[in-house]
Amino acid sequence: MLLFFLLLVIALLIVLYYDYKIIEGHRLQVYKGAQVIVDTLDSALDESSNIIKDVMSSKNEACGTKQQQLVRTIESSNWVRSVSIVYDGHMVCSSFFDINNENDANIKHYTRNQLNLSFTRFLAIPKPLISYHIKEGNWVVFTNMFATTLFKEAPFDQFLNNIYIAIGDEWIGSSGQILSKKNINPEEWIFFKSKKYPFSVAVNYAAIQEKHNTVWPTITIVSIVFILGMLVILYMVLTAPQRALLRAVKRNEFIPYYQLISSSDSVRWTGIEVLARWQHPKRGLVSPIEFIELAERTKLIIPMTKRIIDRVAKDIAPHISQLPHSFFISFNISAGHLEDKKLLNNCKTFIAAFPPNTIRIVLELTENQFLDSKKVVRLLKEFQDIGIRIAIDDFGTGYSNLAYLNQYHINHLKIDKTFVSKITSADESCYLVDTIINLAKSMDMHIIAEGVETEAQLRYLRERGVEYIQGFLFHKPSNIDDMMAVLLTRNKR
Numbered sequence: 001m002l003l004f005f006l007l008l009v010i011a012l013l014i015v016l017y018y019d020y021k022i023i024e025g026h027r028l029q030v031y032k033g034a035q036v037i038v039d040t041l042d043s044a045l046d047e048s049s050n051i052i053k054d055v056m057s058s059k060n061e062a063c064g065t066k067q068q069q070l071v072r073t074i075e076s077s078n079w080v081r082s083v084s085i086v087y088d089g090h091m092v093c094s095s096f097f098d099i100n101n102e103n104d105a106n107i108k109h110y111t112r113n114q115l116n117l118s119f120t121r122f123l124a125i126p127k128p129l130i131s132y133h134i135k136e137g138n139w140v141v142f143t144n145m146f147a148t149t150l151f152k153e154a155p156f157d158q159f160l161n162n163i164y165i166a167i168g169d170e171w172i173g174s175s176g177q178i179l180s181k182k183n184i185n186p187e188e189w190i191f192f193k194s195k196k197y198p199f200s201v202a203v204n205y206a207a208i209q210e211k212h213n214t215v216w217p218t219i220t221i222v223s224i225v226f227i228l229g230m231l232v233i234l235y236m237v238l239t240a241p242q243r244a245l246l247r248a249v250k251r252n253e254f255i256p257y258y259q260l261i262s263s264s265d266s267v268r269w270t271g272i273e274v275l276a277r278w279q280h281p282k283r284g285l286v287s288p289i290e291f292i293e294l295a296e297r298t299k300l301i302i303p304m305t306k307r308i309i310d311r312v313a314k315d316i317a318p319h320i321s322q323l324p325h326s327f328f329i330s331f332n333i334s335a336g337h338l339e340d341k342k343l344l345n346n347c348k349t350f351i352a353a354f355p356p357n358t359i360r361i362v363l364e365l366t367e368n369q370f371l372d373s374k375k376v377v378r379l380l381k382e383f384q385d386i387g388i389r390i391a392i393d394d395f396g397t398g399y400s401n402l403a404y405l406n407q408y409h410i411n412h413l414k415i416d417k418t419f420v421s422k423i424t425s426a427d428e429s430c431y432l433v434d435t436i437i438n439l440a441k442s443m444d445m446h447i448i449a450e451g452v453e454t455e456a457q458l459r460y461l462r463e464r465g466v467e468y469i470q471g472f473l474f475h476k477p478s479n480i481d482d483m484m485a486v487l488l489t490r491n492k493r
């Protein structure tokens with residue numbers, strides 16, 4: 001998990017670093033380009049200025065021959081597209097304009113300021129021009145050049161949209177778009193001023209940064225990866241116990257422990273209860289309290305129980321001749337498992353593994369498994385038909401409506417250890433235990449008291465007719481060998 005975070009942070013830093021480098025590279029490139037445009041316009045205006053001075057020196061000549069000369073001058077010029085001579089506000093000669101049709105307003109348009117942005121008056125879609133003029137007395141000579149061609153000198157076109165030639169209050173962009181000075185935020189712009197002429201080249205560096213900024217997309221992607229990563233980790237953490245359990249089932253790590261059950265007159269061993277343990281490779285023996293609930297929820301209890309039943313058959317087989325006659329083997333069966341057809345088959349296989357009448361199976365069910373009466377009656381019958389006994393486990397601790405008892409033929413009732421533990425002396429009456437005993441007797445059930453730890457409890461239960469005793473007083477759950485050792489050394493008869 002730590003590694004995942006570390007990798008994410010490193011990835012973010014690398015992206016941020018490259019991002020910074022890329023933006024920095026773009027910025028330098030654009031600034032260099034802006035300077036190229038400044039230099040280009042400077043030299044275009046130098047050229048204009050030379051042409052104007054030249055024309056000014058021969059301004060008095062008649063336009064007839066003069067015009068040819070003006071046209072040739074323009075043809076040999078790099079930038080200048082027209083040159084015109086104005087006297088007293090009227091056009092007197094031009095390389096381009098028809099001086100007879102040119103009105104004074106148009107002339108004013110081209111010569112407002114020494115350098116100004118103007119538009120062609122003779123095209124359907126006006127093209128932006130940069131007009132430049134020099135005045136001498138009543139004489140004015142002006143030139144026009146196309147504004148957008150200047151941008152072609154920039155060594156890139158990726159960022160051209162963010163570069164403008166700023167003349168006065170109006171700025172002209174590379175595709176002829178006009179931007180008014182009052183609509184911009186000067187903090188987002190950098191200006192490259194001409195040292196010779198009244199213009200500058202403006203660069204919108206904020207837009208460049210934004211356009212090529214991968215920080216936000218990166219942060220978004222990293223956040224999504226982070227959230228997905230967290231969800232995966234959360235899922236892994238939440239399902240870790242479940243996956244561990246599944247692994248344990250596959251590796252056969254669940255093993256049976258056995259607790260001997262004795263007759264209450266303590267003269268003979270009558271059976272055993274099979275209690276699951278998890279032989280954990282790292283933690284050692286794990287109590288069922290830690291895994292049964294999860295195994296039930298995930299239904300892993302079904303394969304787990306099957307493997308335990310098979311294992312018990314193998315454990316018992318070598319000792320079968322040493323076991324008391326009709327020895328009962330009690331399995332705890334979780335809710336829902338009864339309906340699984342395979343359980344009946346598992347039991348049949350188990351019984352078939354031993355000579356007839358040597359063992360009996362008891363299935364311990366908790367009260368809530370008896371709720372759906374119709375189905376349960378049918379299921380119980382299937383088991384009881386092949387000689388399997390049914391016990392109510394943990395009686396009195398769960399479902400408290402006793403009406404269900406009438407509907408079934410239940411063979412055994414197990415008094416839970418929580419009730420047995422209430423018996424403190426053999427002589428002091430324990431109402432709850434007495435009630436359970438009376439109920440079981442009235443319904444013809446055999447009674448097993450579990451959790452019997454003291455002689456006083458044993459005596460109390462025996463005196464009230466409880467037939468079977470299970471508890472640490474006689475035996476603590478153990479593996480097969482230890483159980484057999486106890487059974488044989490303390491064989492009661």
Ligand code: C2E
Nearest residue numbers: 275276288289292332333334451452453470471472473477
């Ligand atoms: P449970 O069915 O009530 O089993 C009796 C529990 O009481 C066992 O605990 C047993 O070790 C303990 N016990 C027996 N005598 C005494 C005693 O004198 N004093 C005290 N304090 N405890 C005693 P365990 O083995 O820890 O099992 C706990 C529960 O786990 C079982 O309660 C049963 O509900 C469940 N369980 C165990 N194995 C399986 C299994 O294979 N399948 C299913 N479905 N549940 C199982």
Ligand code: CA
Nearest residue numbers: 273332364393
């Ligand atoms: Ca039990």
Ligand code: CA
Nearest residue numbers: 394416417450
């Ligand atoms: Ca119990």
